[in-house]
Amino acid sequence: MRAAIIAVGSEMLGISKVDTNSLEVTRHLEEWGVELVRKSVIGDHAADLGRELRETLDSCDVVIVMGGLGPTEDDVTKDVVAGVLGIPMREEGEVLAKMVALFANRGYPMPETNRKQALVFEGHGYLRNPRGTAPGFHLEIDWSGRTRHLWIFPGVLNELRGMLEADFGPWLQMLGLPRRHWRTLRIIGMPESLADEKLKAFYEKYRDTPVTILASRGEISLHFYALGSEDEAYAKLLAMEADAREALGERVYGTGDDTIEMVIGRMLLSRGETVAIAESCTGGLLSTRITDVAGSSQWFPGGVVAYSGDVKMSMVGVDPAHIQQHGEVSEEVARGLAEGARRRFGATWGIGVTGIAGPDGGSEEKPVGTVHIAVASNAGVEHRKIYFAGGRENVRRFATNAALDLLRMGMRRA
């Protein structure tokens, strides 16, 4: 069974916006074992969309069209589908009545242009849209002697999600294809090439299972799935996970949609501990990541962005002699920041980060990308010096990864 996604909208052909809605559809296809063979983006032009639709129906069993269901002249999807399939349209009273009521609730009469949203395909049902005005469609059709399933969804993410959950997912499930139970492992503090090397025996053992390794923003993730019943698949995934964890060791920090800041939050919460931060080159990003997690006020009292030398001394209590002797970017200052954060905020753990994010400020001795990280606890202070490449944004991001990693490893040992 081959699927294709067509996203409709000229704005996704411009210089700043790409289609991301298709990822939502893909998630459902992947889970239920339907292969996605192509995605495309087409502008709001009837002729182009018509050609795209015909060509896609020639080669794919399931065609998902998103967008172009709005009330404006630019919204051509239903017209094009009606033309290509030769199905007349009719006004559906239920959809119209709901729209009229919706506008009345807001205190306006329904604009006449909205009426086209109530058009549905003669002889076919439609998908209810509890989150908006445009109905969706599932048209099972004969296309030159072959059965095709054409799904039409709104381009508004929230409305799309609703229909994927309510209509598309259950239909995919009913197809009865081998379900894919996915597992994702998340790894930090190890380059992709090293992970690949450590996983050689794992790849060999599970040769028949597609395993994907992805690197993104300084961390890597390992994705694999198992087929079969829930129980069988679960047993296989557990075995695969155990093997992968044995290969990668404690660098595996989480699974599924975990982030390292979520994992750290859970660890701190369960231990009744807290962490405070004094960061320089990361400029607040480390605190931002910690507080990205809902509920973080339970384990994070606060932090200092100690950008200038004065602030490192006055607000965090770094020893002026250390700054004078070793410079602001040094092991001593990172240790001082970590200890100062822990002390000033009364936290279980303190993290200190100081470095040169660039593009300026580097020297031969301390090039751009040099970062010192320290984690303080009642057991003492751990320190790492690391060089990051890839420009200011990467240095800052990777430095926060390394700091969170060092904290996590410290907690595991404590």
Place this chain on the structure above:
Amino acid sequence: MRAAIIAVGSEMLGISKVDTNSLEVTRHLEEWGVELVRKSVIGDHAADLGRELRETLDSCDVVIVMGGLGPTEDDVTKDVVAGVLGIPMREEGEVLAKMVALFANRGYPMPETNRKQALVFEGHGYLRNPRGTAPGFHLEIDWSGRTRHLWIFPGVLNELRGMLEADFGPWLQMLGLPRRHWRTLRIIGMPESLADEKLKAFYEKYRDTPVTILASRGEISLHFYALGSEDEAYAKLLAMEADAREALGERVYGTGDDTIEMVIGRMLLSRGETVAIAESCTGGLLSTRITDVAGSSQWFPGGVVAYSGDVKMSMVGVDPAHIQQHGEVSEEVARGLAEGARRRFGATWGIGVTGIAGPDGGSEEKPVGTVHIAVASNAGVEHRKIYFAGGRENVRRFATNAALDLLRMGMRRA
């Protein structure tokens, strides 16, 4: 002249990665007046790519294929092109020699698999790739009696960019189509619907010029272009910009690729002033945005992430009585944070932010999304209370927009 982009790579059909390289190509097409009519993503399968290529050549004059030029079995682009166009391939000594030398430099012999990267199309030139091993191609061909331009680029962003600059851009320029000179205005602190309303006369006056308004992450941008010679276009853009600025007023904070944090940095630098931050619900994001800008140590001494009530008092000097009487999320505490930041860091300006990012912590009186923002200077303290919708991430992001906006407006008045 109609263009299409085909991105090749199964990883872009998965659940986590979308094609973004096409934006780089689009930028060039837009500048030189070539219309992009479709984009697609195809997996690493010869049959699917072959069909896609044929169908696209049927309907488009310029076809850009990206990716699938690597050394592995998955890299099928050149094979498919050779098959579809019926052009034989030959090994190009110059490309091979460069690869061998490159591997020798790294201390390895070249793996035999890399040899396929040296294959080029018989009777056609190739595009040099100074940043990698895979050459690119520009094939001018006859397709059923019509001239087609097939461009083939590596999928590695850096290598793609090099060829777009060196080869594709100059070729587009030579086509001599009416060049589009673009102008972007950036606006903060005004909803899209209000901007649309204020721009009614502007839209009417420039009815013949496509004007795009985009909303993203709590700010909006206005994009338009002028055709013609540099001088003519510049004059027209200046006139359009003046009219748009008159309609939108001081809410226009910048142009082109400006961000509000860059604009604030430039303002502070030119005035020899500094800003310090004490932020609660934004958790470090406001400091992060200020320090996203290279050189920000010249105008940003530092900040405090004052997440707990204790830290608001001990590290920023907020009056305990204010917290007790009005709560941590209140006008009084926001003012105290702004004044405290200014005083403790010895800065010209101080920003204070306190609010409820959610999902928990809201009440009837102070629902999730309530944020108090204050900006302190020697002229006093400005305060705003705002409600943001859209969940934790949006509340945090939009609150930093509002804080940066309030600072910018304060600086304009000072």
